[in-house]
Amino acid sequence: MKRLAIIILNIMLLMPVLAVAQQEETYDYWQHQRDMVRRGQQAIFMCNGLFTSNRTLEQIFEQELAFFREPIGTPDGGDYEVLWDRRAVEIGAPGAVPVMRAAFREGIGCVILPPDQTLEDIDRLPELTLPYPPGDPAQIPWPDGDFIENTILPSNVDEEKLLAASNWAFDRESPEQVTLSLIVVYNGQIVHERYAPGFDITTRTRTWSTAKSVASTLIGMLVDEGKLVLDDPLGFDWYPRVRSPEADPRNEITLRHVLNMSSGLETVDNGGLEYAIGSGMSYWAGASSVVGARSRAVIREPGTYW
Known part of the structure; x- marks a missing residue:
């Protein structure tokens, strides 16, 4: 009887451990969707870099895709295709994870296509065509144009701290972010403007947040x-x-x-x-x-x- 009681006690002590073990999930049930999302990310980044910003594949792999753990392919090629005439990008090969596609649409930028859409669906995606405003932007004062009338830093702005913040934005190590451009506005005046190599005031980029x-x-x-x-x-x-x-x-x-x-x-x-x-x-x-x-x-x- 005493031996039976000891066995029962041991089983009861093990039950919480067994319950915890059953509650822990080691299998990633979302892996298929993660892989699809990763392909979609690269499709958007490459489409945006090529057709929105007019950058090269070398620049995109060096900067925009720098935080990808395992980007698909290299600037020399890989499991992706750039369709220059359609201004679109396909990532991956057909299989368990679908091929993901992104296409550039005028006035909107790059749009991700659902897995069940193909290149034939691109022309049905919306576009936004607006006329350019009159005049030369370089001669029109900001914010309506690009001309900066006053380049003197306000007396109450600490230039050293401003530059330190700018350096932090561009030079910090980040697993998921790369700063490509920075503009600081104070009291309606641009007090700091900076771009990463390969970018300038004319480079179109995705708006993000x-x-x-x-x-x-x-x-x-x-x-x-x-x-x-x-x-x-x-x-x-x-x-x-x-x-x-x-x-x-x-x-x-x-x-x-x-x-x-x-x-x-x-x-x-x-x-x-x-x-x-x-x-x-x-x-x-x-x-x-x-x-x-x-x-x-x-x-x-x-x-x-x-």
Whole structure:
């Protein structure tokens, strides 16, 4: 009896260890999507470098792709194809992971295509053609043009600290970022401007997250015009559809909440899944960001957590 009790006790002591072992996941269930996203990333970076910035493959592999752990190919070739006439890039070979494609569209830049789209779908993608403003930008004062009237640094700006910050931006070691250009504006005046080798004031680049500032400014203009209301509900049809959609707590989310990044919707872009699901799939693999947002569950009261 005593021996049986000891055996039972040992089993009970082992149970928490076994439970922890069962809860740990060592298999990456998202590896397929990570590989697809990596291909999509390289497609966007190469397309942007070649057709937006008009740079060479050598420059792109040296700078834009510098933080990629294992970029596909080299400037001399590899498992990718540049379609110069279509202004598009294909990354990877057909297989378990799909070929990812990015194409340049006038006035928009490079667009990632979903895996089920081919080169034949490029012409159906939107373009934005606007006439250039009149006059020579070099002769028009900034911000309407490129001419800088006053190059004297304001007396209350510490030049040494300004240069130190600039050097940090360009020279720091970063696993995922390379600074290609920097402009510092103080009281409506450009006080510092700098570019990495191979870039200058005329080099077009992808806007990245500066698009958030542009978008919020445009939204603010529409609010001033009375065409948008910050505190009105978004008015979405949320997923999944339920029997009583009017009772969906996500109906309380307003435009202000979204602009403040306090919608309360579950965020999936963390915990090692940044490049596997969520916005990573939208940005780099062509998934619908609208469907993704409308499918998120609300986990906090809107407006209470940033």
